[in-house]
Amino acid sequence: MAIAVVGMIDEREEALGLIKERIEQRGHKALLVDISIGTGAIVPSLKADIEYSELSELGGGPSAGVADYLPDRREEAISIMAGGLREKIMALCKSGDLQGMIAVSGLTGAIISLPALKELPFGLPKIILSSAMALPVHADKYAEFVCVKDITVMHAVVDTVGMNSLVRKLSLNGADAISGMVEGGVNAPLGEKPSIAITEFGFTDKGAHYIREFLEKECEIVSFHANGVGDMAAMEIIPQGSFRAFVDLVPGAFSEYLLGGNRNNSGPNRLDIASELSIPYILCPGGFDIISCGPMERKDSGDTLWESRKLAERKLYIQEHPRAHARMNAEELEYITSVAAERLNRYQHKERVKIIVPLRGFSSLSVEGGPLYDPAADKMFANTLKKCIDPEIEIIEIDSDINSKEFAAAVAKTLMQALRRKSLE
């Protein structure tokens, strides 16, 4: 068993050497993995346990490393090394030889290391120590990796080249943190109750809370924040199969994607999370009443979303900056429901899919007296569903809003029934 210490030795020999030394001092084995691509000027005296040449070959590149690719095939060189590293790290992990991974890098090293970090199983300690991880320019790129896994990003502030008091502190802190995680991880107890995943956001807070209360005794509930980013994490983790059921209280990221709202990060496949799983899947229309459209400056600046959907003419709910929400209209609700139905009709186990409709509001904003109250538009959801959905999928209508105890009770009851039925099979 070892902790992988990953970096370009030809650029960062001193920091990598110190981290390895410190990890070993603490009684662990360190496995030094060299991802050099030939950019550095150091002729190292430190010997790698896994050489860059091996990674290059594993990634489909030349056995001499990718240095020859640098002048005009740089991107290819990086993707070869990233692929090779991912393969090597996953092989070590699968054979049970890996306790954790720490990568030390600038920008290029981060891009090479992140795919491997992302692939490692949840819970296994993973740290990236880099001065490049706080760059706003690359935030979207990084998000693909760090949004979906428990990767610890340690901001280096200074470049981790050479050796000086700052790099020394960073290296020791990094080595101590990964060692500490490995030492402490032994005690992390696993939950004994079956795990249930749920999506929720601020406008369904109470509903989610009541559902948790109803289920708490028998299940443990893992909640994903339906802000677009949390949806991405749900898409990554739920299909891995560790949950016994999935309550999709707020699939709003799907309508946001279709209509162009702000919480659209999770893309077109948001409703397919459980499509190949054989677990009970409960879908509610949380968030299918709003379009996230802040900040308000967009209103008068010729913004495409505001102009094309004429949002300024609608009911609006303006939170503190930069958040604002517009009411989804009947026509849009009909459209997103028909696309959603099409997605659900493709589910492999349709008998396990239940749709529970709160007839008096899909969020705290759309209840009677709320800023986005529009019962006529809300009706389009159930009406369209009845027309388009496969009859094998059950629709349950509840004469209450999504944040009520009655609704939560119906969700909990449906879920427990489905779990029981499944356990009898």
Added chain:
Amino acid sequence: MSRNPTVLLIATLDTKIDEAEYILKCLEEMEVNTLILDPSVRKSGNREVTITPEEVAKAAGTTLEAVRAFGHEGKALDTMTEGSIVCAKSLYEQTEINGIISLGGSMGTGLGTAVMREFPFGLPKVMISTMASGMVKPYVGTKDIMMLHSVADISGLNSITRSVLSNGASAMAGMAKSYQKSTEDNKPIIMMSMLATVESCSKMIRAEMEKIGYEVIIFHTSGTGGAAMDELILEKNVAAVVDLSIIEVTDYIYQGLFAATPDRCQSALRKEIPVFFAPGNLDFMVGGPLEAAKQQFPGKRYHVHNAQLTAVRTGPEEMEEVAKYFGSAFSSIRRPTEFFIPLKGFSNHDSEQGHLHDLSMPPIFEELLRKHCPADTPITALPYHINDPEFAAAITASLKKALSR
């Protein structure tokens, strides 16, 4: 003699008490003592703590009742953040703290990291956060904060949150046990800015200065590094500064992607320590993907660095603005020790092998810089490329001379 370390836990116990208790339990198992700061707004008295919500509000010059009466989450957060910083700092002065750990969603992350940013580099800082996505800059700023992404919401204990909380606590325990206050080295420090495009120059200077007993700390000037360097120059005892990459000045003026702070390159002038400049990377600005870069900077030469970044060739107009920027800093603050201009090119892009080479530009910059700087500014133009060994040697010689004075 080994003593148990002490860690400060910042947690809003009105919403996160179970999760906070779990962290406390993990830390206790690893023989770490804890102090607790509770900046809750909704409810206080959730458990015994070191600093109560009432004390936090008081430190911000108000009361918890008044904060609640705001009826505005953002304002309440600002006030409790301000109070938390005051309380944490005074605690740090009274007793030994070997690390700060916090957990939270969007509000808690803002508050926790705002406190951490007030503490010195090197002190272990762990933020367990639902917000640890790709965009961490607003939270980490220019500090060495560890952001541990919770993946799922931090609401209730379950297999996922337990694993994340335990990992965060363990990382903190690992670091806090060996952290000691003021482990400053005795070696004098030189701070230097660069990008990979001027790396050869920086490497040669670093090697020479390390040989004679200096520590050289390198900052990557891609929008955060230069700002961090300027901040640390003011904070730490620094012998000299070599500003080899000034792209953040150009990008600030022209809204390129590597823009940093409006007063980039000025800290060393203000602190009156030896400071050397070279116009490293003045040959380009940084734009987004090629099409976006063309739109932002029309009619220029472009070099696609990767799918996200395009280097855009600068011309006399940009050179003049940058010359004016330095001229004004040199006349209003102080002259630099020396400004070196490499007449054969300002970066790897601006070299015979590069895609943006233009030999006519360096002399133009020299002329403009002389025009806009006070007459007694030490400007030295040399017939070399910035990455030529002779150029690095000239800076090194001048640096050694200034330090020996």
